[in-house]
Amino acid sequence: AEDGYDLWLRYKPLASAEPLPRAIVAQDNTPTVKAAVAELQRGLSGLSGRRISVAKNVSAPSVVLTRLTTPEAGLGNEGYMIREGRQNGQPVVRIRANSDIGLLYGAFAYLRRIQTGATTDTTDAPKVRLRLLNHWDNLDGTVERGYAGASLWDWWRLPDLQDPRYTDYARANASIGINGTVLNNVNAKAASLTAPYLDKAAVLADTFRPYGIRIYLSARFSAPIELGGLKTADPLDPAVRAWWKAKADEIYAKIPDFGGFLVKANSEGQPGPQDYGRTHEDGANMLAEALGNRGVVMWRAFVYKAEVADDRHKQAYSEFKPHDGQFAPNVLVQVKNGAIDFQPREPFHPLFGAMPKTPLMMEFQITKEYLGFATHLAYLGQYYEETLRADTFQNGQTGWSVARVVEGEHHALSGMAGVANIGTDRNWSGSHFDQANWYAFGRLAWNPQGSAHDIATEWAKMTFTPDPRFVTPVVALMMRSRETVADYMTPLGLHHLMDTGHHYGPGPWVDNLGRPDWNPVYYHKADDKGIGFDRTRTGSDALSQYDLQAQKFWADPKSMDERYLLWFHHLSWDYKTRSGRPLWDELVLTYDKGAKEAAAMQQTWAEMKPYVDAERFKAIASTLRIQAREAKWWRDASIAYFQSKSGRPLPAGVAAPE
Numbered sequence: 001a002e003d004g005y006d007l008w009l010r011y012k013p014l015a016s017a018e019p020l021p022r023a024i025v026a027q028d029n030t031p032t033v034k035a036a037v038a039e040l041q042r043g044l045s046g047l048s049g050r051r052i053s054v055a056k057n058v059s060a061p062s063v064v065l066t067r068l069t070t071p072e073a074g075l076g077n078e079g080y081m082i083r084e085g086r087q088n089g090q091p092v093v094r095i096r097a098n099s100d101i102g103l104l105y106g107a108f109a110y111l112r113r114i115q116t117g118a119t120t121d122t123t124d125a126p127k128v129r130l131r132l133l134n135h136w137d138n139l140d141g142t143v144e145r146g147y148a149g150a151s152l153w154d155w156w157r158l159p160d161l162q163d164p165r166y167t168d169y170a171r172a173n174a175s176i177g178i179n180g181t182v183l184n185n186v187n188a189k190a191a192s193l194t195a196p197y198l199d200k201a202a203v204l205a206d207t208f209r210p211y212g213i214r215i216y217l218s219a220r221f222s223a224p225i226e227l228g229g230l231k232t233a234d235p236l237d238p239a240v241r242a243w244w245k246a247k248a249d250e251i252y253a254k255i256p257d258f259g260g261f262l263v264k265a266n267s268e269g270q271p272g273p274q275d276y277g278r279t280h281e282d283g284a285n286m287l288a289e290a291l292g293n294r295g296v297v298m299w300r301a302f303v304y305k306a307e308v309a310d311d312r313h314k315q316a317y318s319e320f321k322p323h324d325g326q327f328a329p330n331v332l333v334q335v336k337n338g339a340i341d342f343q344p345r346e347p348f349h350p351l352f353g354a355m356p357k358t359p360l361m362m363e364f365q366i367t368k369e370y371l372g373f374a375t376h377l378a379y380l381g382q383y384y385e386e387t388l389r390a391d392t393f394q395n396g397q398t399g400w401s402v403a404r405v406v407e408g409e410h411h412a413l414s415g416m417a418g419v420a421n422i423g424t425d426r427n428w429s430g431s432h433f434d435q436a437n438w439y440a441f442g443r444l445a446w447n448p449q450g451s452a453h454d455i456a457t458e459w460a461k462m463t464f465t466p467d468p469r470f471v472t473p474v475v476a477l478m479m480r481s482r483e484t485v486a487d488y489m490t491p492l493g494l495h496h497l498m499d500t501g502h503h504y505g506p507g508p509w510v511d512n513l514g515r516p517d518w519n520p521v522y523y524h525k526a527d528d529k530g531i532g533f534d535r536t537r538t539g540s541d542a543l544s545q546y547d548l549q550a551q552k553f554w555a556d557p558k559s560m561d562e563r564y565l566l567w568f569h570h571l572s573w574d575y576k577t578r579s580g581r582p583l584w585d586e587l588v589l590t591y592d593k594g595a596k597e598a599a600a601m602q603q604t605w606a607e608m609k610p611y612v613d614a615e616r617f618k619a620i621a622s623t624l625r626i627q628a629r630e631a632k633w634w635r636d637a638s639i640a641y642f643q644s645k646s647g648r649p650l651p652a653g654v655a656a657p658e
C-alpha cells in the first residue's frame, strides 16, 4: 500500500534506460557492510525490476564496495567516493571509504544519485560531526509536541521485543546521514537512567549500531537525588560527582558506544546547577568529567525566567555569553535557531555570533509545534537554509554564516540536532510532506551549506516521481509553503501568537497566563496607536546582542527585510511600509495573502493527480483542505482581533473576517 511507510526509500522501477548494475561485490561481511549490501540489493532490484546477486568477484556489471587500506584523508571517518570504471571487462561502480559506515553512506548516496539523475561519480563527507535527532519522547509512550502518533520506543516490551521498525528507522536515518539519536524527552524523567531502562536502551543501541547511529539520553539533573538518594545534586559536591561517574560507568558497561547526555537545566522548571548557586558550566563540566573521552554533553541554552524582568529574547545570551571558553572540551552548547522558540520566522539566535570559543550546536525543530502540527504543509528546509545562511559577523568579521559557526571549523566538535517529528503513524511523520522536513534536516546536518531547493527536489523525485511535471510545481509549492504559513499566522515579524499550551491556532488576545512572557500580548504589544516589539535601544535593546554589522540587517525599519519588521520595531499603525501602504493595511493584506495562498495550494495539488498514487493523493488533498480552512481561521481571528486594537477600516477589496 502507498501509505508512506517506505519514505524516500521506495525504489520503484525507473523509466530511464540507464542500465543498472546486476551484482554487488563486497569483501567484508561486517554488520555495516551487510546493511550496505542489503540496501543496494533492495534498491537496485526495485529500481531495475531484476534480481540482484551478491558476489565475491566481478563477473557482471557490479557495484563494488571497498574499504580503503590506505586511508584517504579528505574522506574522514564517514565520507565516501563513488567512481564509475571497468573491472574484469565489466562496467563497475566503485564505492570506497575509509570505514564501513562510509560505505553505507556511499551506498545510500549512489541509490539517491541514480534516482535523482545526478552523475554517479562523487566524493562527499559530512561537514558536521554530530547529526542528531532529539526525540521528545516520554517513557509512557507519549511524545511532547509529537503529532505523528505515539513514541516509536516500546519501553513496555523492550528489551525483549525487537520491533523491525527500529531497523527501518535506522535505515531511514542512515540514508540521510543522521548518526545519533537522543531517545527521551529533554523534560526528562530520572527513571530513564535506571538499570531496566538502560537495558532497553541497549537493545536499541545494538539495533542502530550497524547503521552508524549512536544513542544518547536526556539526563535529569536532579537524578542523584531521585535515584541515588543523595540530599543534593550540587555539581561541586564530591558525592554527586561520584554518583554521575558511577552512572556513566554503568551506562558504558551496557552501551559501549553511548554518545552522551543532552541536558535541559534551569529552564521551564527543570532542575539545574543554579538551584545550588552554581553556573551552567559547573553543571555541564561535571557531567563531561563523568563521561570522559567516551561521550559528549549537549547543554541546552534554551533558558528564560519569569523572575527576570528583561526581554525573554535576551536571556540566553546574558546567561551564556559570559561563560564562553569555560566549558570542558567534550561539551557543546545547544542553541535553538532563534531566541524565542521555533516561531514560523525568527532571526538567528544572537549566541551564534557571540561564543567563538565554544562549539555551538544548532537545534532546529522538525516537528511543527508552531507551524500547524502535521496538518499544515510547511517545508522547513527553506527555513533551515534561511537561518544557516545568515551572517553572524562573529568576531566582527564577515563570512561567518550560522552554517560556518555550526560547522565549527576551529573546534574538535560540531553538531546539529533536530527535534524529531517521528512516531508510530504508518507514514512516520503524521503527513506525507512532513517526511520532507526529516529528510531536509538530515541533508542539511550533513552539509549546512546545502540548498533547500535541491534537497526538496531530491526528496520529491524519490518519494513520488522524477517526472518534471510533478517535481517542478511541487518543489515550488514546498519552497513557498513556510512563507505562506508565516503570512497567515505571524506576518511582518509578529511572533508567539499561538493559543495557550497546545500552540495550535490563533490566540493573540491571550493575556491572562501565570507568566507574562507566555502571553501573546507580551509579544505583539498592539494598542490603538501601533504594534510590535521594540528591540532597539529605545526598547529592550536585544538588537545590541548581535554584532554591529548584523544589527544593520534590522536596525532601520525603512531598509530592513519587512518580514522581520515587528520583531524589532514597535510602529504606528500609520507607519508607511515599503509598498507605500500604511502598516495596518499591509498587515491585513499579508494575512489575507497567506490565507489565499493556502487555499491555492489545493489547486496546485489537484493538478498533480495524474502523477501520484490515489492513496497519498487523497491523504494530502485532505490535509490541504484542513490547512486552507485553518489559514482562514487564523486570518479572520487575527484581523478581527487586531482591528479591535487599531480601530481602522479594512483596506479596499479585503473581505471582512467571518
Ligand code: GCW
Pocket: 136, 144, 145, 186, 187, 264, 268, 302, 341, 342, 369
Ligand atoms: O518549544 C517549547 C515547547 C516545550 C519544550 C520547550 C523546550 C521540551 O513548548 O514543549 O519542552 O520548548 O525546548 O525545552
